[in-house]
Amino acid sequence: MNRLNNRICLVTGAASGIGLAIAETFLREGATVLLTDIDAAAGERHVARLRDEGLNALFQQHDVTDEARWTQVLSTVKERWGRLDVLVNNAGIAVLGDVETLTLAQWRKTNAVNLDAVFIGTQQAIAVMKGQGGSIINVASIEGFIGEPMVPSYNASKGGVRIFTRSAAAHCARKGYAIRINNLCPGYAATAMISGGLEEMGGDVAQQFQSYLQQRIPMGRLGLVEEIAKGALFLASDDSSYMTGSDLVVDGGYLAQ
Numbered sequence: 001m002n003r004l005n006n007r008i009c010l011v012t013g014a015a016s017g018i019g020l021a022i023a024e025t026f027l028r029e030g031a032t033v034l035l036t037d038i039d040a041a042a043g044e045r046h047v048a049r050l051r052d053e054g055l056n057a058l059f060q061q062h063d064v065t066d067e068a069r070w071t072q073v074l075s076t077v078k079e080r081w082g083r084l085d086v087l088v089n090n091a092g093i094a095v096l097g098d099v100e101t102l103t104l105a106q107w108r109k110t111n112a113v114n115l116d117a118v119f120i121g122t123q124q125a126i127a128v129m130k131g132q133g134g135s136i137i138n139v140a141s142i143e144g145f146i147g148e149p150m151v152p153s154y155n156a157s158k159g160g161v162r163i164f165t166r167s168a169a170a171h172c173a174r175k176g177y178a179i180r181i182n183n184l185c186p187g188y189a190a191t192a193m194i195s196g197g198l199e200e201m202g203g204d205v206a207q208q209f210q211s212y213l214q215q216r217i218p219m220g221r222l223g224l225v226e227e228i229a230k231g232a233l234f235l236a237s238d239d240s241s242y243m244t245g246s247d248l249v250v251d252g253g254y255l256a257q
């Protein structure tokens with residue numbers, strides 16, 4: 001129950017879905033969590049609910065593509081707590097469009113949120129954690145291992161995250177920083193990202209995709225956000241003390257076949 005006692009954690013994209021579940025899991029394990037998101041209304045609402053339960057949650061509005069805002073958010077963390085123990089780079093978007101129809105603007109937008117922001121966050125968190133150590137968790141995806149015809153920019157961004165994490169992790173370990181950096185790679189989980197995608201596909205295509213997924217996933221169902229969050233808890237806690245530059249796949253067996 002207290003695997004993250006007294007840890008100071010920052011979770012981006014924490015106003016819904018997987019990010020919110022990770023924040024809640026960390027809070028219930030004794031952590032103080034700064035939840036950030038571009039959606040201030042949802043973020044404030046969830047933090048009020050969590051604080052009512054007596055949990056140490058705070059919210060700040062934060063667009064992860066804004067480098068200057070990252071500096072402000074991390075300055076607040078330093079001023080308030082003097083350190084950062086865990087960063088979860090979770091904020092992400094999925095844009096539908098195959099390689100023939102996707103626009104360059106859509107490609108760039110996906111990569112700005114899913115990949116560039118992970119670089120900015122990781123770089124700035126290392127500067128804060130350097131003297132004391134910490135854990136950085138980059139939320140990649142099974143879609144960073146395989147190609148899915150409908151989401152080429154998403155595939156590229158998540159594949160980029162997976163390899164970037166290895167490079168940054170090796171750098172920190174070689175420098176003796178005691179900072180571990182790993183990828184959490186969820187399979188399909190029932191969140192707004194998936195329901196939004198299905199809505200966009202519409203009608204028959206959405207139904208076909210849903211039944212394809214169910215057949216494709218050996219465990220025959222989507223993941224629960226709480227099941228994904230348990231992976232983040234492992235990477236955040238000392239239980240993963242010998243793990244860095246690696247992938248933790250939580251996917252109901254999707255990549256196994």
Ligand code: NAI
Nearest residue numbers: 013016017018038063064091092141186188189191192193
């Ligand atoms: P979601 O859509 O429920 O939540 C994403 C959150 O990120 C939202 O609260 C949104 O407001 C926020 N966000 C979007 N752009 C932002 C920005 N520029 N700055 C700050 N916040 C921003 O999505 P979900 O499913 O919870 O996804 C979370 C992470 O998990 C993403 O990185 C996603 O790619 C990854 N993932 C999700 C899977 C799934 O099946 N749901 C599977 C594998 C990975």
